[in-house]
Amino acid sequence: MVTYIEAEAAPLRNTGAIRLYRPEDFEGMRRACAITARCLDGLADIVKPGVTTDAIDRFVFDFGMDNGALPATLNYRGYTKSSCTSINHVVCHGIPNEKPLREGDVVNIDVTYMVDGWHGDSSRMYPVGEIKRSAERLLEVTYECLMLGIAAVKPGARTGAIGQAIQAHAEANRCSVVRDFCGHGVGKLFHDAPNILHYGRDTDGPVIREGMIFTIEPMINLGRPHVKVLSDGWTAVTRDRSLSAQYEHAVGVTATGCEIFTLSPGGLDRPGLPAVAA
Secondary structure: OOOEEEHHHOOOOOOOOEEEOOOOHHHHHHHHHHHHHHHHHHHOOOOOOOOEHHHHHHHHHHHHHHOOOEEOOOOHHHOOOOOEEEEOOEEEOOOOOOOEOOOOOEEEEEEEEEEOOEEEEEEEEEEOOOOOHHHHHHHHHHHHHHHHHHHOOOOOOEOHHHHHHHHHHHHHOOOEEOOOOOEEEOOOOOOEEEEEOOOOOOOOOOEOOOOOEEEEOOEEEOOOOOEEEOOOOOOEEEOOOOOEEEOEEEEEEOOOOEEEOOOOOOOOOOOOOOOOOO
16 A cells, blocks of 8 residues: 655654655755756766776765765765775676776766755766767666656656656667666655666556655667676676666655756756757
8 A cells, every 4th residue: 555644744764655745845856966966967067088986986976075974875784985986797787896887888877966855866878988879778778767757747647657658668679677776765765665676567556645745767779688696796788788767856746746856957967969959
């Protein structure tokens, strides 16, 4: 049974109930997500061959400190970095290190800042120099999947409508959807109910209600959908070593649809690819 609760009355932990935030709460998300989006914009000029993911992570930390924002991943469940950097066949949760990026790589950079208790969670793909057309097409399809999923968000629909839209587009383009990871409620908590699956049917999942806040973050593979987690306990990779891509936005449900909190102020939601209307 799905339970909904007014956010101000809910304990500050994940109880499985879905929080419904007030319109004035959206302002807190706007502030946190704006800093995250600006950081991701700034990374567009930094990601290039020879740059290490540790240098990217230092930029994320410093940007947060300069803007009064704390990286939410830092010391989260033992994680020691301010961002996740997932390269090529790494699906998610790649740990920054001193290995330099190489020409032709693609990297997902996932950043979450905490501002006044609110969590601004977003990620984007970045091409490293010139990339193959197959990689570029994967990035295009994955971004399209994200935006089609967002377009399915409206009060009265079920969360499965998001997954159905994403899965249909990915598979129509001969790609696969990772099942092992999903979007999630966000706001005063980093990870909250409900889970947002990126596959399924529009009759699945809880009913979407005004005031819900969650992420949509499809992970799309060029090969098969199966993944495994490496011995570090974090890094997830494709089992067939095929290329993987992910884009993520945080959204708040309105009376008629949703507000995207993490849109790029510079129109760089798809770094290195042609700009498209949100």
